[in-house]
Amino acid sequence: MLARRTSLFVGSVAVVIALLVAVGSVAAFYNRQLNVADPETEIDFTSVDREELVLPVIPPRLSLPGPIEYSEVARGETIDAPDGRPVAQLANPPASLSGSVGVHFSEIGEVPEDVLAFTVLSIVQYSGDENVLVTTSRQSGPEDQPFVLGHETVTLANGVKAWASNKAEAHPDSPYEVVMIHDDLIITLASSLSIDVLMELAADVVVTSTE
Amino acid sequence: MRCDMKGRTIAGRFGATVGLKICLVVLLVAGSLGVTQSPAAAASWATHAQGSCLPGYPRGDTWLNWEGYSSSAEGVTHGTMWYIPLSSWTVRTFGETRRIGSTQNANVYLEASFYPAMYTITGTHISNFFSGPRFTEAPSWMCN
Numbered sequence: 001m002l003a004r005r006t007s008l009f010v011g012s013v014a015v016v017i018a019l020l021v022a023v024g025s026v027a028a029f030y031n032r033q034l035n036v037a038d039p040e041t042e043i044d045f046t047s048v049d050r051e052e053l054v055l056p057v058i059p060p061r062l063s064l065p066g067p068i069e070y071s072e073v074a075r076g077e078t079i080d081a082p083d084g085r086p087v088a089q090l091a092n093p094p095a096s097l098s099g100s101v102g103v104h105f106s107e108i109g110e111v112p113e114d115v116l117a118f119t120v121l122s123i124v125q126y127s128g129d130e131n132v133l134v135t136t137s138r139q140s141g142p143e144d145q146p147f148v149l150g151h152e153t154v155t156l157a158n159g160v161k162a163w164a165s166n167k168a169e170a171h172p173d174s175p176y177e178v179v180m181i182h183d184d185l186i187i188t189l190a191s192s193l194s195i196d197v198l199m200e201l202a203a204d205v206v207v208t209s210t211e
Numbered sequence: 212m213r214c215d216m217k218g219r220t221i222a223g224r225f226g227a228t229v230g231l232k233i234c235l236v237v238l239l240v241a242g243s244l245g246v247t248q249s250p251a252a253a254a255s256w257a258t259h260a261q262g263s264c265l266p267g268y269p270r271g272d273t274w275l276n277w278e279g280y281s282s283s284a285e286g287v288t289h290g291t292m293w294y295i296p297l298s299s300w301t302v303r304t305f306g307e308t309r310r311i312g313s314t315q316n317a318n319v320y321l322e323a324s325f326y327p328a329m330y331t332i333t334g335t336h337i338s339n340f341f342s343g344p345r346f347t348e349a350p351s352w353m354c355n
Contacts, residue, residue: 040343045287055289055307055335058346060300065329065351106298117301141302148335151346169260170331170348 034139034181037146038153039163056146059118061171062137062179062188070102070125079103079124084210087122088136088187091206099127116141118186131174132201135188149179149186154195156180156203164195178202254279256340260349262292262321262332269294269303269354270322273334273347278314285311286338290319294328303330327355 037056045053073079079087079101087103104123111117117140124134139147150163160180168175171190178189178198187205189198255278262271273290291305303323310317321332334347 039346042343043337045337046285046339053287053307053309055287055337056344057289057291057302057305058333058335058348060293060331060333060348060351062300064298065295065331066353109297109299111299111301115302117299119299121298140299148344148346165346167348170350 033143034184034186035143035146036181037148039148039151040153054146056148057116058148061167061177061190062118062120062186063123063133063135063190064104064106064120068104068123070104073101073103075101078208080208080210081105081122085121086136086185086207086209086211087124088134088182088185088205088207089124090126090134090201091204093126094201097126097128097132101126111140113140114142116145116147130191130193132189132191132193132198133174134205135190136207137186137188138184139186149181150177154178154199156199158203160203162199162202164199166195180205182207254340256338258334258336258345258347260290260332260334260347262330262349263352264330264354268322268325269330270320271332271349272318272320273332273349274316274318275336275338275345276316276318277338277340280313280340282313283311284313284315284338284340285309286315286317286336288317288319289335290321290332291334292321292323292330292332294326294330296326296328325354329353
């Protein structure tokens with residue numbers, strides 16, 4: 001009888017520990033510290049050996065290249081992903097974006113763990129006189145590789161740090177971009193609208209998720 | 212050098228006009244030589260990134276080039292080729308080039324074996340003649 005109770009106790013403890021480890025691992029994954037550098041950071045490369053020089057990498061615009069199919073969403077409706085993945089969106093789209101609202105949920109594949117990668121989870125398109133894309137992405141891969149998320153560090157009206165870029169060479173139709181971090185997510189706003197307008201919109205972004 | 216007409220002769224206005232024209236030409240040539248030999252010629256630099264799938268595999272380059280700086284001018288380019296098989300922009304390959312000299316090109320050429328996907332190249336560029344890193348991104352291209 002005693003042996004059975006002891007066995008039951010040990011088994012329960014093992015299950016609890018396994019659960020704690022699993023929950024801890026998931027939490028650690030989703031709360032990983034992004035190794036983001038500010039683009040203005042000076043690098044004293046002349047005193048550093050070639051082998052030791054580590055320059056921050058800049059990813060491409062975090063969106064999907066080529067034509068994207070969107071599912072139309074009722075204007076004013078909060079967008080939730082069917083699988084609970086995070087969706088960044090504008091809380092109150094301005095009157096200038098009074099056209100349709102569409103959402104795209106990307107097909108997510110396997111990414112090698114040892115390679116730097118940025119997975120696009122969702123894209124919300126706001127139409128109006130100009131279009132605005134709000135993209136939600138997540139970084140994976142080596143944590144010791146610093147990267148930057150824009151050409152210039154800016155601060156939004158709500159005090160949140162962000163990075164602004166003009167990428168006319170690569171994206172002539174929507175050259176302007178504002179990027180910010182929300183937990184472990186990278187949120188990108190891209191448009192032909194000015195950086196100032198995108199910064200105003202970025203301060204209005206909310207994220208839905210049931211992860 | 213003076214170009215006045217005080218010394219003109221009886222050759223008259225025709226000769227004076229020719230003399231004035233010659234004088235102006237001499238002045239213009241001298242002026243041009245002066246500009247060409249100026250030690251204060253403007254230095255310049257530029258960055259770029261590009262790529263394509265010709266001839267059948269992804270390849271491209273990103274560079275920082277400069278001219279007219281001192282011989283100690285130094286620049287570095289770190290280039291990364293990315294591809295996006297489904298929805299993840301993933302590093303495919305990368306490289307780095309460091310150059311020193313008054314006129315140089317820190318060019319990183321990248322290529323990879325064929326795999327059907329969209330590709331692009333980004334670059335990080337630093338130097339001792341401008342502050343902070345500068346960044347480039349090539350228009351994405353398809354390999355299929």
